[in-house]
Amino acid sequence: MAPKKHKDQPDDDRLHVVVRIRPPVRDDEKFGEGSEALQVDKERNLLWLLSKDEENGKGASTKQYVFDRVLWKDSKQIDAWEAAGVSVTKGAMEGYQACVMCYGQTGAGKSYTLANNKPGSEGIMVQAFNYIFETAAQDRSLKYEIHLSFVQIYLDNLSDLLQPSNAIEIREDPKDGVYVAGVTWEPVSTTQQAMNALDRGNRNRATASTRMNADSSRSHACLMLSIKCTGGPRTLIGKLYLVDLAGSERVKKSGVEGSAFDEAKAINQSLTTLGRCIEILASGKKERPPFRESKLTRLLSNAIGGGAKTTLIVCVAPTVSDQFETVNSLEFGLQAMNVIVKAKINASTDYNSLTASLMNQRDMKLKPLRELECKVLQELQPQLDEVIELELQCKELALQIAIAEEQDEQDLIEANELKAQAKRDEEEHRRVMAKLNDERSHIASELEQVLLRLSDNPEMARIQKAHEAEKEQIAARSRELQDSLHSAELRAAHEQQGLQVSFEGAMHTARNLGQIAAYLLQTGSYEEAADFYSQAKAIFDATLGPGHEKTLEWQQDLFFLINAPTIQRITRSMSSESVSSEAASAHEWWVHNLQDKSVRATESTDGEETGLIQGWWMQNLFDMKTRSRQGGDEAGAYLSNLFAKANGEQTIFTPRGTISGAAGSLPQPSGAEKPDIRFASSWVERVFQLGDAADQVEEQMGKAVDWLAEAFGTHRGKLAPQPAALPKPMGTPRSAASQQADDAAVAAAVHAALATPRGMSDIVDDRPMAGAFHKMFHSQHL
Numbered sequence: 001m002a003p004k005k006h007k008d009q010p011d012d013d014r015l016h017v018v019v020r021i022r023p024p025v026r027d028d029e030k031f032g033e034g035s036e037a038l039q040v041d042k043e044r045n046l047l048w049l050l051s052k053d054e055e056n057g058k059g060a061s062t063k064q065y066v067f068d069r070v071l072w073k074d075s076k077q078i079d080a081w082e083a084a085g086v087s088v089t090k091g092a093m094e095g096y097q098a099c100v101m102c103y104g105q106t107g108a109g110k111s112y113t114l115a116n117n118k119p120g121s122e123g124i125m126v127q128a129f130n131y132i133f134e135t136a137a138q139d140r141s142l143k144y145e146i147h148l149s150f151v152q153i154y155l156d157n158l159s160d161l162l163q164p165s166n167a168i169e170i171r172e173d174p175k176d177g178v179y180v181a182g183v184t185w186e187p188v189s190t191t192q193q194a195m196n197a198l199d200r201g202n203r204n205r206a207t208a209s210t211r212m213n214a215d216s217s218r219s220h221a222c223l224m225l226s227i228k229c230t231g232g233p234r235t236l237i238g239k240l241y242l243v244d245l246a247g248s249e250r251v252k253k254s255g256v257e258g259s260a261f262d263e264a265k266a267i268n269q270s271l272t273t274l275g276r277c278i279e280i281l282a283s284g285k286k287e288r289p290p291f292r293e294s295k296l297t298r299l300l301s302n303a304i305g306g307g308a309k310t311t312l313i314v315c316v317a318p319t320v321s322d323q324f325e326t327v328n329s330l331e332f333g334l335q336a337m338n339v340i341v342k343a344k345i346n347a348s349t350d351y352n353s354l355t356a357s358l359m360n361q362r363d364m365k366l367k368p369l370r371e372l373e374c375k376v377l378q379e380l381q382p383q384l385d386e387v388i389e390l391e392l393q394c395k396e397l398a399l400q401i402a403i404a405e406e407q408d409e410q411d412l413i414e415a416n417e418l419k420a421q422a423k424r425d426e427e428e429h430r431r432v433m434a435k436l437n438d439e440r441s442h443i444a445s446e447l448e449q450v451l452l453r454l455s456d457n458p459e460m461a462r463i464q465k466a467h468e469a470e471k472e473q474i475a476a477r478s479r480e481l482q483d484s485l486h487s488a489e490l491r492a493a494h495e496q497q498g499l500q501v502s503f504e505g506a507m508h509t510a511r512n513l514g515q516i517a518a519y520l521l522q523t524g525s526y527e528e529a530a531d532f533y534s535q536a537k538a539i540f541d542a543t544l545g546p547g548h549e550k551t552l553e554w555q556q557d558l559f560f561l562i563n564a565p566t567i568q569r570i571t572r573s574m575s576s577e578s579v580s581s582e583a584a585s586a587h588e589w590w591v592h593n594l595q596d597k598s599v600r601a602t603e604s605t606d607g608e609e610t611g612l613i614q615g616w617w618m619q620n621l622f623d624m625k626t627r628s629r630q631g632g633d634e635a636g637a638y639l640s641n642l643f644a645k646a647n648g649e650q651t652i653f654t655p656r657g658t659i660s661g662a663a664g665s666l667p668q669p670s671g672a673e674k675p676d677i678r679f680a681s682s683w684v685e686r687v688f689q690l691g692d693a694a695d696q697v698e699e700q701m702g703k704a705v706d707w708l709a710e711a712f713g714t715h716r717g718k719l720a721p722q723p724a725a726l727p728k729p730m731g732t733p734r735s736a737a738s739q740q741a742d743d744a745a746v747a748a749a750v751h752a753a754l755a756t757p758r759g760m761s762d763i764v765d766d767r768p769m770a771g772a773f774h775k776m777f778h779s780q781h782l
């Protein structure tokens with residue numbers, strides 16, 4: 001027989017019913033006849049009742065039932081748990097009110113299925129404990145608080161099995177529905193704690209041994225678990241009712257009497273009320289079930305009234321002898337399957353904890369994302385830095401471009417202004433030019449008209465003719481002036497030429513006068529020397545001007561000329577070894593020859609070689625000069641180069657020319673530095689200006705000698721002659737004829753030197769120079 005269902009009612013929204021057929025346990029079941037009263041189709045959850053008319057003992061009819069689940073005799077406790085306990089317990093943990101209730105005749109296996117705590121065959125209660133605490137332990141994010149309460153209804157009296165002395169009563173709350181006021185709620189957090197409480201309660205439960213069940217429950221027992229779950233979005237408070245109903249029994253059959261009879265009567269009454277409530281609930285009528293007629297229905301009103309997820313386990317005995325009770329139980333279950341259930345979650349929302357929970361969930365979900373972000377940012381940091389750098393560069397470039405564009409615009413504006421200005425200037429220029437052209441054309445036409453008028457005027461013709469004549473006169477005068485100028489230029493050139501000759505003659509004369517002055521100085525004729533020097537200096541000043549460079553050079557020449565003997569002596573002192581007449585070089589020959597001559601001059605006191613040491617050099621030089629002219633040897637050339645200057649073809653004795661070169665060409669034993677002779681000019685000037693102060697002249701001469709010694713490496717007087725080492729004088733001593741010839745040559749040279757060019761007489765006539773000169777030379781050499 002198929003269960004009657006409400007129209008369009010899904011299975012999940014009605015009370016579920018599981019039928020369990022226990023195995024035969026009583027002796028009469030095991031060994032009695034007709035024990036097989038039921039057949040099942042496990043796959044399709046079908047059950048057939050092989051009923052027979054017990055009263056008449058006649059015939060039999062087969063009745064078919066379909067339940068949500070049918071557990072045959074061989075089913076295990078785990079099968080019952082999975083069929084009836086799991087989904088309900090799970091619902092309680094999700095905040096629903098949930099209920100597993102075992103219904104059936106006495107001894108049908110209700111307590112075994114629900115409350116058995118023997119190891120290996122634990123009932124649904126123990127299985128539920130395990131499930132609840134294991135599930136709570138698995139989800140650490142949620143916090144579960146579980147309390148256990150255990151009550152019984154005995155003789156329609158409610159009592160607390162955990163604390164029997166408690167006065168408890170059923171009350172009803174408009175919001176929470178029915179509850180047991182004053183009952184013990186014992187906190188439990190492990191299966192063992194819950195089982196301990198269960199054992200304690202069971203020990204307090206009313207049981208008795210009956211014919212039908214050696215350990216028959218004489219009360220309805222209800223284990224209640226309150227499951228509070230926090231830490232999620234909402235606070236959930238689920239309730240699980242595990243109800244072990246006392247078994248219905250036929251008093252006649254069980255044979256109870258006395259108090260047991262009263263117990264059976266109370267049990268049956270409460271079960272009858274339960275049946276009526278189920279009947280009304282299953283009918284769908286709006287009639288209110290009579291929950292309040294018994295403590296049992298009142299207590300279970302929440303569980304069976306449609307507000308809970310409820311599974312009813314109908315326990316039946318397998319034997320034909322119990323078929324009457326079995327039919328009743330199956331019919332009860334069949335009816336219960338039509339009870340509509342609209343379970344509601346008992347949840348309250350704590351918005352603070354909800355917010356915290358949501359934020360926690362969000363953070364947990366965002367955590368890997370943020371970690372990934374950090375990792376990516378770390379890996380991309382160099383590229384990001386580069387991008388930022390590039391962006392900065394781009395911005396800077398953009399700024400520069402903007403500035404440049406602005407500058408360009410400014411430049412463009414200025415350029416346009418300049419162009420406009422240029423255009424205006426050009427137009428102004430054109431306008432002015434046009435005006436000038438107009439004026440010029442106007443003036444030209446006026447002039448043309450004037451000329452036309454003048455060409456016809458006789459006075460104008462006369463003026464023109466006079467003008468032409470005047471022009472011719474001016475041209476003739478110009479030609480005359482040009483001729484005069486040309487003549488003057490020719491005269492001036494001639495004069496210039498004459499002046500040049502006079503100048504050179506004057507220079508020549510002045511040098512010779514200076515030479516004589518030097519000679520006179522060395523002979524001790526200081527006054528005459530000064531006079532000759534003054535004459536020579538006057539010529540230099542007159543012709544070149546005071547302080548002229550050539551005058552200075554001349555004075556320096558005089559310095560060397562005056563000090564020539566000392567130079568010679570110093571030079572001699574440089575000879576550290578004897579040199580034969582076959583000297584290796586002109587230089588060596590010159591050195592030794594001068595030395596030789598000096599010695600000879602010093603030693604000679606009479607005869608042909610007489611003369612003071614101071615005068616020796618002049619004679620010697622003359623001698624060398626003569627040799628040079630006669631022999632043309634290198635020594636002569638050297639000497640000539642040193643102390644003479646070519647003047648045309650005629651070689652004139654003069655220190656002029658290469659004295660500075662001579663100073664450089666002189667041997668310099670103390671070093672390569674050229675002697676600084678800049679002081680020589682003032683020295684010469686002072687010496688000749690000292691007049692007859694012979695001592696002072698000597699002093700000055702001494703200073704010059706010191707300078708020479710310093711410059712050329714020795715000191716006068718320090719080096720004694722070395723006669724023993726000296727070579728023999730060169731050549732043979734001169735004969736008188738030779739001397740005479742030489743003197744004649746000298747005289748000729750002096751005359752040649754004094755051959756007065758044009759203008760020379762003017763210079764020397766007013767002075768006694770010429771006479772003194774002739775007198776001096778004649779007395780010394782001629």
Ligand SMILES: Nc1ncnc2c1ncn2[C@@H]1O[C@H](COP(=O)(O)OP(=O)(O)OP(=O)(O)O)[C@@H](O)[C@H]1O
Nearest residue numbers: 022025106107108109110111112213216217246247
């Ligand atoms: N499925 C089963 N397998 C094995 N033994 C069972 C089974 N069901 C019940 N029994 C045994 O049957 C006997 C009666 O069971 P139980 O006490 O559970 O019946 P009951 O319906 O609770 O009876 P009562 O209403 O009188 O309390 C017990 O000895 C029990 O061990």
